[in-house]
Amino acid sequence: MKRAPGSRGTAWIGSPLAEGPMQTHFEETHPAPVHGGLDARELESLGLRPEAVLDFSASINPLGAAPGVREALRSLPPDAYPDRSCLKLRRALGSRLDIxxxxxxxxxxxxELIHLIARAFLDHGDTAVIFAPTFGEYAAACRLGEVSPLFLPSNQEAEFRWDLPHALNIISGLRPSLVFVCNPNNPTGTYLGEEEVRQIAxxxxxxxxxxxxxxYRSFVDRRWRSQGLLRMGNVALLRSMTKDYALAGLRLGYMLGSKEVLACVGKFQYSWSVSAAAQAAGLVALDHPQHVEHGRCIVGASKKFLTGALSRMGLECxxxxxxxxxxxxxxAARLRRELLTRxxxxxRDCASFGLPxxxxxxxxxxxxxxxLVRALKAAAAITDNHE
Ligand SMILES: Cc1ncc(COP(=O)(O)O)c(C=O)c1O
Incomplete structure (x- = not known):
């Protein structure tokens, strides 16, 4: 049976009577992952309204929520429990993905799925490997399972690509229970090809x-069909409808894998974890695949514009x-603060990825x-004047 997190003797809880916030050893060993997105507390301290801020720190479909989502939410009966098995949504996804x-x-x-996978597959003493730098939830999920993950860092001098032969050697030697690879990778945008991922598996x-x-797969121009990897049996794919259809406030993602793997992971999911609102929004969104295509085209054009403009400013992109x-x-932290306040x-300042x-x-x-470019130019002018 799995233990409660932090129950292996070292955790202690400060006296609730002591002055100041309660501190636990758990907080030191399990630092909360850092994310993009607007932080309500920070905005409040700066006297900023969230609606007034243009958010480039989260990466979701630039078109916003898919058509029909708002109407679907308005007609939702709030007094009914959601379907625990998300049956309609899984059927709709199944026919769209041919699975x-x-x-x-x-x-x-x-x-949620990242954390469920870690709970299902990791126990104290196991090994987990993470291709880094990357999304902070993989490490957080491993640590909650009392496993300190091994990070395989990419080479900054080689556009953040990994030394794959070295990585394969380490993995075959270590025999990890879990390996996390983000593809395309957050925050580097590195995209591994099918053969490379197959070799890792x-x-x-x-x-x-x-x-x-x-x-972030849906925003890749020349993506390969990763579903073929599922035949290997030891590969699970994670997708985010939060990103594809801009449903970040509703929270919706899915996992593709073998029935055995899904059964193992699903056991740890608490009942009704996916809200009726998220399921209804997901169903409507799936009727609008062109929303994702269109979002990808906009991303392509803006990426070209931004890369050109930022490179001309002497910034390495x-x-x-x-x-x-x-x-x-x-x-980065100073620039971020300047852009936000002025x-x-x-x-997103990337210090938490080890890239300050x-x-x-x-x-x-x-x-x-x-x-954004105007703001960056203005911020650069201020810095130049101060030097
Ligand atoms: C690589 C990666 N995976 C998963 C997520 C979480 O997505 P979701 O909103 O579906 O939980 C993020 C969010 O930033 C991410 O960057």
Whole structure:
């Protein structure tokens, strides 16, 4: 049976009578993952209204929520429980993806699925491998399972690509229970090809699960059909309808995998975790695949514009297959704060990825991208004047 997190003797809870916030050892060993998106507390402290801020720190479909979603939510009876098995949504996904509904597990965002996978596959003493730098929830989920993951860092000098032969050697030697690969990778935009991912799965030699997180796949121009990997049996694919159809507030993601893997993971999902609102929105959204295509076209055009404009400003802009750009700016935290407070534009400072000189820019439409460029130029002018 799985233990309660932090129950292995080292956790202690500060006295609730002590002055100041209660502190736990757990907080030190399990730091909360950092994310993009607007932070209510920060905005309040700066006296900013969220509606007034243009958010480039999250990376979702620039078109906003898919057509019909708002109407579907208005006609939703709030007093009925959601379908626990998300049957209609799985059927609709199944016919769109040409896959059996029982090969799909729907989650309250793909984040829930990451945590369920870690709970199902990791126990104290197991090994997990994470291709890094990447999304912080993989490490957080591993640590909650009392496993310190091994990070395989990419090479910054080689456009953040990984040394694959080295990675394969490590994986076959370590025999991990889980390997997390984000493809395209957040925040670098690196996109691995089919053969590379297949080799990673093979290096597990049938003993562990490869989790391929494809949260940003829909925004890749020349993407390969990853579903073929499911035949290997030890691969699970994660997708995010939050990103594809801009449903971030509703939370919706899904996982594709073998029936055995899904049964194992699904056991840890609590009942009704996917709300009726998220299911209804997802169903309507799936009727509008052109919404994703159109979003991808906008991303393509804006990415080209931003890459050109930022490079002309002397900022190093990494080629990205995804709907975000990693940009080297120098002191990223200071620039982020400046952009937010002076120009009401929010970008993601990448210090939590171990990249304090980089920001990540979620690609929005051209008009909005122009506003970002104007703000960056103004911020650069201020810095130049101060030097
Ligand atoms: C790589 C990656 N996977 C998953 C997620 C979470 O997506 P969801 O909203 O579906 O939980 C994110 C969100 O930033 C992400 O960057």
């Amino acid at each position: 059996q509904p029982d090969s799909i597990l729907v989650g309250n965002g793909s984040t 093979e290096s597990l030699d049938g003993r562990g699960l490869l989790v391929l997180d494809e949260a 990494l080629p990205s297959a995804a709907n975000f750009l990693l940009v080297r700016v120098g002191e 120009y009401k534009v929010c970008v 000189e980089h920001i990540r820019v979620g690609v929005r439409n051209i008009e909005e991208s122009r506003r």
